[in-house]
Amino acid sequence: MKRTIQFLFFAWCLIATTTSCNEQPVGVGAKAPADAQVLFDGSRQMLDEQWTYWEGPRLAAELPIKWEIVDDPAGTGTAVNSNDPTAAGGQYGTADIVTKQKYRDFRLHVEFLIQQEKGNSGVYLQNRYEIQVLDGDSTRHGMGTVINETESPYFAYKGVGQWNAYDIQFRAARFENGELTEKPLVTVYFNGQKVHSNVAINKVWGGPYSGLDGGNDDGYGITDRPGGIKLQAEGHPVLYRNIWIKELDLAEPNTDF
Template sequence: MNYTIFKRLSLSLALIASFTVANGQTGVGAKPVKGAKLYLDGSKKSLEKNWEYWEGPRFKAEMPIKWQEVTDPVGGGKAISSNDPAAAGGLYGAADIVTKDKFRDFHAHVEFFIKNEGGNSGVYLQNRYEIQILDGDYGDHGMAALINEHIPVSEEYLGTGTWNAYDIMFKAARFENGQLIAKPRATVYFNGVKIHEDKEIQQVWGGPNSGLDGGNEGGKGITDTPGGLKLQAEGHDVFYRNIWIKKLDLDGQSTDF
């Protein structure tokens, strides 16, 4: 089969799946579920209202946030670019942004677009646990990995120049009398296909520049502190839009959905 035709067919099938899984609540274009808040609609206004820089140990940027509003290369609407000049050269932690609201358990939807080959960013759950965004790699540090721990069970990335979507159910670590009794867990859909099912997450990876607790006992010292949803700046043209989050209470429940 001609490669171009094959790619278009694969894209069409993936888009169909994205609107049919889980009652239409996963995949590109998924609308906020009841009770969710829209944190990024692609406009600078929503960025400035709902997000702030994460001022970690490597922070170099200056307010206001330098992530720019751009024209959606596909649909002509609005999107926000993660290509902050302070993060040029892959300096993660220098200009990452995080929601002003902080979370324990939550359901989140994130749409991203990688413009160029090798594009790199990341979605951090609770500003701790990264779901990787990296064009051209599917290892434990590659696309859609729960980084350094869980590789996706299938490859659902639609490629550069195309919108992709993560749908995430996250359950925070549990503590009793100040002691950790259960690690965090997550279920992730990628473009409407389940790629991680109720996976336990062991630690924060990447050191103190990566997020909350990254420098605490080598990332193993997880604390009982809520955190925002963070997006990583690595000096690449990775665009974001349609990010919504619903706060949950998953006591006694799995993250599977």
């Protein structure tokens, strides 16, 4: 009987789309654990309470946030559209939104849907390190990459008009006496598949318009400041929903889960 139960559990793990075998919720539709903080539930109220425009050097948008709350194409509530008019033409940094709360180590869940081909946005960890959202690009700058640091796991992408999910565990850079001693680390699941494991991030890519420390020593001048979760406006209709985070304290340099 015990062997039968073990087999059934293993079989369930192979076909499950929203929960991994280590009982961590991953994939589209993964619900926030009781000890997690919901950052966006589809409502205008939560958007305004939890988020604001990033006050970077290129900021051109003005509050209130102009990202529109729209009906979920899947018919399951509402989502937010990153197509802020200020960012038309790909002017990233002009209307990106960031959480008001700042974080160090954490577990993050984000769901996104690209409505048109070549749709472009991005999920930023600590408002520094981008996990790319970019339809049609399978290069090291493309979909699902720890941008410019890894190969693209494009095989895991569901395509235009479909909801996708990133599940991310992140450990912030460590410092001693103001000096960088351990690089930031990240593990990423893309639609329930582990695609990056304990990737060391070398720099903030994209320059000062991209995120915190982007203008410091060509992005290598990472500092010890905590940062928020940022979503990028690139002038494309990319939707977001079901965003939650759980703060962690990862003593060891290991983000695998």
